[in-house]
Amino acid sequence: MKKWIPAVTGLIAGFMAAMVFFADFSPGPRSEATNDSNNNSNAEKVYVPFGKKDEYYLFASGGHSGQMFIYGVPSMRHIRTIPVFSKDSATGYGWDTHTKEMLGDYTWGDLHHPAFSETKGEYDGKYMFATDVGNSRAAAMNLETFTTKDIIDVPNTSGPHCAAFVTENTEYMFLPTRFAVPIGREYAPLDEYSEKYRGVMSAVTFDQSSEKLNIAYQVALPPWSYDLSDAGKKGSADWAVLTTYNTEEATTNLEINASQADRDYIVLFNWKELEQKVKDGQYDEVTGQKMIFPEKHKGGIYLVPVAKSPHGVDVTPDGKYFIASGKLAPAMTVFSFEKAFAAIEKGDFAEERNGIPVLKYESVMEREVNPENALGPLHTQFDDKGLAYTTMFISSEIVKWDPATGETLDRVPVQYSPGHAAAAEGDSVSPDGKYIVALNKIAKDSYLSVGPSHPESMQLIDLRGKKMEVIQSAPVNPEPHYAQMIKADKIKTISVYPKDEKNKDAVYKQEDTKIVRNGNEVHVYGIAMRSKFIFDAKAERPDEIAVNEGDKVLIHLTNIDFDQDITHGFAINGYDLNIEVQPGQTNTIEFTANKAGTFPLYCTNFCSALHQEMTGYFLVKPKN
Ligand code: CUK
Ligand code: CUA
16 A cells, blocks of 8 residues: 555654644734735625625534524624524523423533535525534424424434535435444443444434434444545435544544554445345344444445545535545545446455455545645535635645646635635535635634633635635634535525414413313413413413422413514523523423422513513412
């Protein structure tokens, strides 16, 4: 196998030096020519006057906040937060029965890579998916309401970082794991790592009618770390690629030990073939999952050698190439799907690893691209001309280049250390080519100081001119690992929740409100409207809920203001409870009245001139 130059030790030393350089890197003067967001004409490009709306939505991951943050482009204004993997008291997310059940016992998440649902390789604006590296979950968000609809635990997986990416028609999203663990998370000492640990990948489907995620099958890949992935497009639509690191199978001090071998791999697999395998019963039933063991259920999975410790892998919009970025090797490597298919067809393999055929690097590689002094390539996005934009973490820039020739076309400095970048419709089969947003890990002195830790930063770059131009910079919520940008007119939101006469918890008429006691369980069927709560219209005080200490209380609340943006909240002072009902929505909160006493209840969302009057009392009569 061809040796990667420079040699291993040199590379590690080089990388360390780069990291030291990076650690000591203090911001120099900003380049006037390429990074002039103070320029008046640039100010006009990002100014969205009141009454006008942004052209794109940017859905950015919130990293270890567990949430999604939605921004408008080009203004870069934060519009909305969608709570996903963590509680959110602003919306009562995690308190009402549905969201509480979805979150289960987890109190936080680490949301990395959001992905839009796709139809024919285009973002269709219906759903967004994301995974939680912190507690190994996957979530689906509905974009009519900007709410999380389903969360599932992903068994046998520890940190599905390498996800979510969807196939061309959202048939599947694949969730490979970052950390290898024994199947079923059984106890096994690290000395048995190579034998007992596995890097499991899950094939997850989403049913739009029930809005439920489901694990179709899993693949017990070797005990390596899986980093980033992408689905094929057009001619490669049945395929997907994912990067690996730590194919050394190191169990400690990964910084050094997982960087020894000259090469790691890209896993290339045909999901149609895996699907067929499952239909043919070519799997083992393990921990209740259909598990494909590649060394036993052969076929459909291949390894492509790649420069050591790659990070991102991205498929070009035409589906012809996949581009790996080497965080340790300062190069982007362009691989050809066509060449890979030909080699697979001929059975032209170099060797097998863990029972998986390894393709020859030379027979799949199209070109290695190594822009001068560009260090730390991480992720690549595309424009409407098929040109590539790669983030350089260490040299803090975005490099524009041509995958067809390898030629570097332009470079723009960003402040500082971009992880991903998100181009307008950049993961679809037809990127718009108008903007790219750099998701910077470090802001240093860019914004008003807030103490030792600074905000992350996003920078909007205009791609329309001859040179890339940074036209806006904005401090953002942590941590933008990835984002996707969609044309605003593709998102079709609803303005009120439609009446659901079949929902037995919903009450739409004041006279139907009631409080029903069943043993020590109390059901309240109430209404929220401007500017009062009605829990029982026939009672002397319709806005009072009286229970006994120890009662189980279920409050079903419907917002009957069928009027855009008239949202009500519901909180019981001192009871640590809080939910929200959006226009037309019914929500339930369930709890035990374990504290006796007098507790005012009130609407938390400023809904009318008499919002302060939208109150009542929750009275809990003591046991004795
Ligand atoms: S990762 Cu590459 S910079 Cu989680 Cu996508 Cu953050
Ligand atoms: Cu309803 Cu304030």
